[in-house]
Each structure stands twice: as structure tokens, then as C-alpha cells.
Amino acid sequence: MPLMQSAPGPETILDGRRYLYFAGTGYLGLQGHPDVLKAAADAVYQYGLSSATSRTGFGNNPPTLEVEERAAAYFGQEAAFYYISGYVGNAILAQWLRDQFDVAFLDELAHYSVIEGLAMAQRPVITFRHCDADDLAAKVAAHLQPGQRPLVMSDGVFPSLGHIAPIPAYAEVMARYPGGLICLDDAHGGGAIGPAGRGTFDYFGLDGAPGGGRSAGPTGLYFSGTLSKALGGQGGIISGSREWIDQLKASSHYFNGASQPAVPVAAASAKALEIVSNHPELRQQLWDNVRRAKDGLGRMGLTVDDTPVPIIPLTIGSGNNMDRIQQSLMRQGIAIAYVRSYAGISAEGLLRIAIFATHTPEMIDRLLGELGENL
Amino acid sequence: MPLMQSAPGPETILDGRRYLYFAGTGYLGLQGHPDVLKAAADAVYQYGLSSATSRTGFGNNPPTLEVEERAAAYFGQEAAFYYISGYVGNAILAQWLRDQFDVAFLDELAHYSVIEGLAMAQRPVITFRHCDADDLAAKVAAHLQPGQRPLVMSDGVFPSLGHIAPIPAYAEVMARYPGGLICLDDAHGGGAIGPAGRGTFDYFGLDGAPGGGRSAGPTGLYFSGTLSKALGGQGGIISGSREWIDQLKASSHYFNGASQPAVPVAAASAKALEIVSNHPELRQQLWDNVRRAKDGLGRMGLTVDDTPVPIIPLTIGSGNNMDRIQQSLMRQGIAIAYVRSYAGISAEGLLRIAIFATHTPEMIDRLLGELGENL
Numbered sequence: 020m021p022l023m024q025s026a027p028g029p030e031t032i033l034d035g036r037r038y039l040y041f042a043g044t045g046y047l048g049l050q051g052h053p054d055v056l057k058a059a060a061d062a063v064y065q066y067g068l069s070s071a072t073s074r075t076g077f078g079n080n081p082p083t084l085e086v087e088e089r090a091a092a093y094f095g096q097e098a099a100f101y102y103i104s105g106y107v108g109n110a111i112l113a114q115w116l117r118d119q120f121d122v123a124f125l126d127e128l129a130h131y132s133v134i135e136g137l138a139m140a141q142r143p144v145i146t147f148r149h150c151d152a153d154d155l156a157a158k159v160a161a162h163l164q165p166g167q168r169p170l171v172m173s174d175g176v177f178p179s180l181g182h183i184a185p186i187p188a189y190a191e192v193m194a195r196y197p198g199g200l201i202c203l204d205d206a207h208g209g210g211a212i213g214p215a216g217r218g219t220f221d222y223f224g225l226d227g228a229p230g231g232g233r234s235a236g237p238t239g240l241y242f243s244g245t246l247s248k249a250l251g252g253q254g255g256i257i258s259g260s261r262e263w264i265d266q267l268k269a270s271s272h273y274f275n276g277a278s279q280p281a282v283p284v285a286a287a288s289a290k291a292l293e294i295v296s297n298h299p300e301l302r303q304q305l306w307d308n309v310r311r312a313k314d315g316l317g318r319m320g321l322t323v324d325d326t327p328v329p330i331i332p333l334t335i336g337s338g339n340n341m342d343r344i345q346q347s348l349m350r351q352g353i354a355i356a357y358v359r360s361y362a363g364i365s366a367e368g369l370l371r372i373a374i375f376a377t378h379t380p381e382m383i384d385r386l387l388g389e390l391g392e393n394l
Numbered sequence: 395m396p397l398m399q400s401a402p403g404p405e406t407i408l409d410g411r412r413y414l415y416f417a418g419t420g421y422l423g424l425q426g427h428p429d430v431l432k433a434a435a436d437a438v439y440q441y442g443l444s445s446a447t448s449r450t451g452f453g454n455n456p457p458t459l460e461v462e463e464r465a466a467a468y469f470g471q472e473a474a475f476y477y478i479s480g481y482v483g484n485a486i487l488a489q490w491l492r493d494q495f496d497v498a499f500l501d502e503l504a505h506y507s508v509i510e511g512l513a514m515a516q517r518p519v520i521t522f523r524h525c526d527a528d529d530l531a532a533k534v535a536a537h538l539q540p541g542q543r544p545l546v547m548s549d550g551v552f553p554s555l556g557h558i559a560p561i562p563a564y565a566e567v568m569a570r571y572p573g574g575l576i577c578l579d580d581a582h583g584g585g586a587i588g589p590a591g592r593g594t595f596d597y598f599g600l601d602g603a604p605g606g607g608r609s610a611g612p613t614g615l616y617f618s619g620t621l622s623k624a625l626g627g628q629g630g631i632i633s634g635s636r637e638w639i640d641q642l643k644a645s646s647h648y649f650n651g652a653s654q655p656a657v658p659v660a661a662a663s664a665k666a667l668e669i670v671s672n673h674p675e676l677r678q679q680l681w682d683n684v685r686r687a688k689d690g691l692g693r694m695g696l697t698v699d700d701t702p703v704p705i706i707p708l709t710i711g712s713g714n715n716m717d718r719i720q721q722s723l724m725r726q727g728i729a730i731a732y733v734r735s736y737a738g739i740s741a742e743g744l745l746r747i748a749i750f751a752t753h754t755p756e757m758i759d760r761l762l763g764e765l766g767e768n769l
Contacts, residue, residue: 023455026442043447051442060435067401067426068662072418080398104478106652131647247653272506277481278622283658
């Protein structure tokens with residue numbers, strides 16, 4: 020595995036060489052933003068590396084509280100819970116929701132963190148076909164007993180396939196069952212899609228319930244997000260009403276029994292949220308770049324979808340062939356990922372291209388050109 | 395909850411006032427060490443906030459690899475796995491060990507992270523009385539069917555009570571059952587106890603098996619640790635043979651499907667490990683301070699144990715009385731914790747004093763004096 024020797028960005032140093040970089044999850048290009056780095060460095064000198072205690076001890080510090088305030092505002096909610104890693108957000112919500120559902124229905128290609136998080140609820144789990152609301156409806160009809168309440172768990176945006184879960188269709192199914200719930204891991208949606216950049220629910224116009232803890236009509240909508248990807252910092256985030264967030268914090272041992280995100284991480288996350296909030300044009304740049312890349316790939320005869328998701332999966336022949344293409348691009352100084360094995364992908368693997376707001380049109384054209392040479 | 399406005403150390407600023415601080419988990423005083431802070435700040439400018447991808451993508455960076463090398467050396471092993479939070483180490487080990495045991499035996503006062511981590515193994519769980527090897531033996535005899543293999547899960551050092559799990563006695567019990575395993579969360583032991591500072595196994599002379607993946611005689615000994623407390627950085631750590639660590643990384647989605655610790659956190663952790671490795675006298679200072687504090691408390695007629703654990707729990711009358719004492723000390727400029735509710739403590743709560751290597755004898759004497767005034 021190569022060694023990353025710079026911040027990830029449109030140009031990234033891997034094993035001593037500078038590459039045009041189309042990988043990872045830094046979709047808005049903030050992980051190397053000078054203001055983000057300065058915020059991290061300044062805060063560590065002011066507040067130390069960490070509080071070395073939990074939030075219920077003496078561990079509240081200004082950067083942590085600033086993240087929660089800024090994240091709440093970003094997601095259009097009153098309050099937020101900021102915790103060590105987006106990975107555990109599904110466990111936090113599954114534990115919270117545990118007494119509010121009887122059977123979970125899980126997208127068959129859901130991320131590891133969704134599967135593992137759901138296990139914390141200790142309820143029966145039925146999988147349904149990937150992004151297939153008809154199969155969801157059939158599975159719920161077949162497996163839910165009268166009076167039982169269903170929960171749908173899924174990624175909002177799938178990390179390798181780039182698919183967006185068809186939430187309105189899922190919500191129609193859930194609306195048939197009193198107490199039906201939908202809970203998303205929106206790690207790759209938050210910051211990247213939706214008019215306000217709030218992620219998958221926002222993308223589908225479910226803006227009345229962008230966070231957990233509110234209900235849009237008959238269906239309860241919950242999601243956990245991350246600051247580690249488009250939003251340019253690190254750590255998990257759940258937003259909602261102040262009352263609900265207080266309850267959620269009281270219910271989760273990630274609040275009272277785990278380290279909170281370190282000081283430089285929290286300070287960087289707060290600054291990145293400030294930048295994203297003040298510069299909505301970053302999202303437009305991202306979407307313009309995604310459009311340019313997908314249009315170009317389509318003209319080359321490759322199959323791409325038509326969404327603003329900055330993850331572009333390509334399946335081009337065998338695994339060996341994709342491995343050859345990836346290595347050839349690396350020799351040309353362009354880094355994309357050949358993902359051999361990951362949640363949601365088939366046995367041959369796939370090529371994964373990540374688009375950033377900070378890629379220039381010329382960079383994208385160069386990728387398209389070199390890829391065309393290597394098909 | 396008060397706001398921490400400086401690094402945690404022997405003197406810490408809370409809500410604008412400087413306190414003598416005897417709380418939290420920064421036992422070796424490294425979270426505010428100038429070299430640790432500089433390492434964090436320098437690294438963030440060099441490598442960005444994070445790689446924004448997992449270890450199996452392009453996400454290996456020099457600070458992460460340095461932590462794993464230094465942690466392996468510190469724990470006397472060939473290799474280490476460094477992941478986002480010590481909290482999830484129990485889940486990583488429980489998932490790994492899942493096919494190697496049939497029934498888990500859990501200390502009734504184990505930390506939340508142990509209980510939740512063990513749930514990932516989806517095996518029957520029987521609790522035994524806190525730190526009671528006789529009750530463990532009775533429970534195993536009563537609940538294990540012939541041919542089944544037992545696993546003991548426990549904290550190594552308990553975070554509020556300061557007790558050390560009686561591992562040699564547990565190992566005797568496990569030795570009666572082929573395949574018997576012991577798995578510890580050693581978050582509060584690592585760095586703080588044991589001749590080499592490797593934690594609970596080291597403390598009991600089980601130095602042949604300080605990490606996971608080796609076996610001392612008939613009993614398999616595993617532990618996960620953290621760099622977030624005595625060891626002065628942040629993130630979880632498991633060490634062992636190179637072959638086993640490679641297998642463990644391949645088995646855990648915290649390797650291929652989660653953010654790794656951020657760059658400044660990893661760089662700070664590497665520096666803190668370097669300091670701890672080069673300055674064993676820090677541990678001696680810690681133990682001398684613990685001795686001074688426990689001797690003084692004993693002379694005041696308070697019940698304290700006789701171990702080098704830097705956590706001193708005091709139960710002095712009712713919860714209201716302990717709350718009064720804590721608030722009175724705060725008015726005198728001394729911060730200790732009154733823990734109302736936490737894993738392992740009774741309904742009245744307890745006063746928790748944390749001792750650091752960086753406390754001076756005068757600071758400890760001042761704590762003892764003020765505490766004596768307020769009994």
C-alpha cells in the first residue's frame with residue numbers, strides 16, 4: 020500500500036511522487052485547506068492534544084462545543100452530538116432506536132459500520148435487495164407480524180457504488196406501517212449532495228427532517244453523518260432538536276465513557292464547517308466537476324449515473340484488466356483506486372474515481388484523456 | 395459541566411480559573427507536553443488533517459506507521475494495530491475471538507466498551523462477581539458444557555474503582571479448560587502499571603504475553619489498550635506478532651472501512667510513545683506520587699488500596715456529602731471528580747482522585763490538607 024506524504028488534495032504525494040489524485044473522500048478539498056490546518060495547530064498549543072477525560076468529566080472544551088454549534092446550524096437543527104468516529108454513529112442510533120422497532124430491514128450492500136451498528140440493537144435483521152424499494156416492501160410484508168414496527172437501515176450514499184438510496188420510495192413503504200422508521204449512514208452524502216449540502220434527505224427535499232429526532236409525516240427519519248469526508252474534519256455527527264440530542268447523549272456511552280475527538284481534530288472540524296457554511300459555491304464547483312467527469316466518461320461509452328454524487332464507479336472487464344488500467348494511470352501520474360474488495364462491490368472489484376471541488380477542469384480532462392488511452 | 399480551557403495537567407484552567415487538577419486520565423502528564431504539541435502542529439502542516447481514506451486505500455501515512463512501530467516496541471511485540479478509539483478495541487478482539495470460544499464470562503462491573511464490544515461476538519454472556527476468581531470458577535463450572543471453551547472479559551484496571559483484575563487467579567481457572575481465554579480492556583493499565591509500563595499482564599509478571607496473539611502456557615491472553623490516557627496521545631492499540639496483527643487488520647473493518655486517527659493525533663501519539671520509552675523515570679515519579687497520596691489518605695483514616703494504580707476512589711458518607719466535599723475543594727481551587735454514575739460504581743457515587751507523574755509533592759500535600767479540612 021502506498022504511503023501518503025502530503026495532505027490529500029487534487030495533487031497528492033504518494034511514495035515520493037506527486038500525483039493527480041482522484042481517490043478517497045475529501046470531496047470539498049478541505050483536509051489540506053490552510054485555514055483548517057492553522058486552526059488545528061493553534062488549538063493544540065492552546066488546549067493541548069485532548070482533555071484526557073470524557074464529556075461528563077471535565078472534558079468539555081471550546082473546540083468541541085464549537086463543532087456542535089456549527090454542525091447544528093449547518094444541518095438546520097438546534098443541537099448536535101459530536102463523537103469520536105462516524106463509524107460508530109449507526110451503533111449510537113441503533114441503541115437509541117432499539118425499543119422503537121421490532122424488525123430491521125437492511126440493504127444487502129450496506130456498509131460494515133451499518134451492519135455492525137445494527138447488531139447493537141439485538142433485533143432480527145432481514146436484508147433486502149440493494150436500493151430496491153419493491154423488494155423492501157415484499158420483505159416487510161413477508162416478515163413483519165401484525166403490530167410490529169419496521170426499521171430500514173441503509174447507507175444514504177454508497178461509498179464505492181455511489182448509489183443514492185431511494186428514500187422517497189422507502190418512505191412510501193414505511194408509511195404503511197405505524198411507527199415505521201428509516202435510519203441512514205450518510206457519511207458520503209453529508210456535505211456532498213442536497214441543495215443545502217445536508218445530504219441524502221436534503222437531496223430528496225425531505226428538508227423538514229434533515230436530522231434525527233424529527234418526524235416527517237408518518238415516517239421517522241434518522242441519520243448519522245461524519246465530518247471526516249466532504250465536511251473536511253474528523254468525527255461523527257448527529258443533529259436534531261436540543262431535547263432529543265440531550266437524550267441521545269445521555270443514552271450513549273460514547274458521550275460519558277469514550278474519548279471525545281482530540282482538540283486539533285475538533286478545531287479543524289469547526290473551521291471546516293465554517294468554510295463550508297460560508298462558501299456554498301464549493302458545492303457548486305463540486306457538482307460542476309462531477310458533471311464534467313460523468314459527461315466525459317459517458318462520451319467514452321462508459322456507464323455512469325446522472326447524480327451529483329462525487330463517487331464514480333467503473334466496471335471495465337475483468338479484475339485483472341481494471342488492475343492494469345489503474346497501474347497504467349499511476350505510471351502516468353494519476354491516482355485512482357482499484358477496489359478489490361469492499362462493502363457492496365462484486366468479486367471482480369471496481370475502479371473508483373473520486374471528484375473534488377478543488378480539481379480544475381484541466382485536471383479532469385487529463386484524467387479522461389489518459390483513461391481513454393488505457394481502455 | 396465546566397469548560398476546560400487549557401491542556402489537562404497538574405494545573406488546569408476550568409471556567410476561567412486555574413485549578414490544581416486531580417482528574418481525568420492523563421496520568422503521565424503528556425497531553426500538554428510541549429514536544430507532543432509541537433509534533434501535532436508540525437505534522438498537520440506537513441500531511442494535512444487526515445488522509446481522508448482508509449488504510450487499504452491510499453491512507454497509510456508516516457505518522458500512523460510510526461505509531462504502530464513505536465507501540466510495538468513499547469509493548470515488546472513485533473507489530474501493532476492503531477485504530478480510531480480505544481473504546482472499540484474490545485469489539486475488534488471480540489470479533490476476532492468469536493470462533494475461539496463458546497461462552498463469555500464478564501466481570502459484572504466491566505466498562506461499557508467491554509460489554510458493547512463483547513456483544514459483537516454474539517455468544518452467551520454470563521457475569522461473575524467483580525474481581526472474584528472463586529465466583530468465576532463457580533460460574534464457569536455451572537454454565538460451560540463439556541467441550542465448550544470459556545472466555546473471560548474484564549477491564550484490566552477499573553477506571554473509577556482503580557481495582558486490578560486478579561489475572562493469575564483467573565488464569566488458574568482458565569487453565570482447567572482447554573482453549574480458555576482471557577481478554578482485557580487495559581485502557582487504564584497501559585503506561586501506568588507494570589515494571590515496563592505495559593499494563594496489567596506486565597504487572598503480574600506475565601511478560602511473555604504482554605500483547606494479544608501469544609499464549610502463555612495453556613491460557614490465551616489478549617488485551618487492547620489505548621494511547622489516550624497515560625500514554626499521552628489518542629486512539630486504540632493492539633500489539634502482537636506480525637503475522638497475527640496482519641490477520642487482525644484483515645479481519646477488522648476499523649482497518650479498511652473507518653477513518654484512521656487524524657494526522658496530528660497520530661503524530662502526537664508517536665511523540666508521546668517516544669517520550670515514555672525514553673523516560674521510564676516518569677513511571678517511577680507517578681508511582682512515588684501515588685504512594686505519597688495513598689499514604690496520606692490512609693493516615694487520615696480513609697480506605698485506600700496498596701497498588702500503584704493512579705486512580706484513588708473515596709467513598710465518604712452519602713452522595714450529598716461527597717458532592718459537598720467536591721464543591722468545597724473546587725472553591726479552594728482544587729479539582730477532583732465526584733462521579734455520580736459510571737460503570738462499576740454504586741448508587742451514592744464516589745470521589746475519584748487521579749494522580750499524575752507531573753504533580754509535585756507540594757501539590758499532593760495541598761490536596762491532602764484541604765481534603766482533611768473538609769471531611
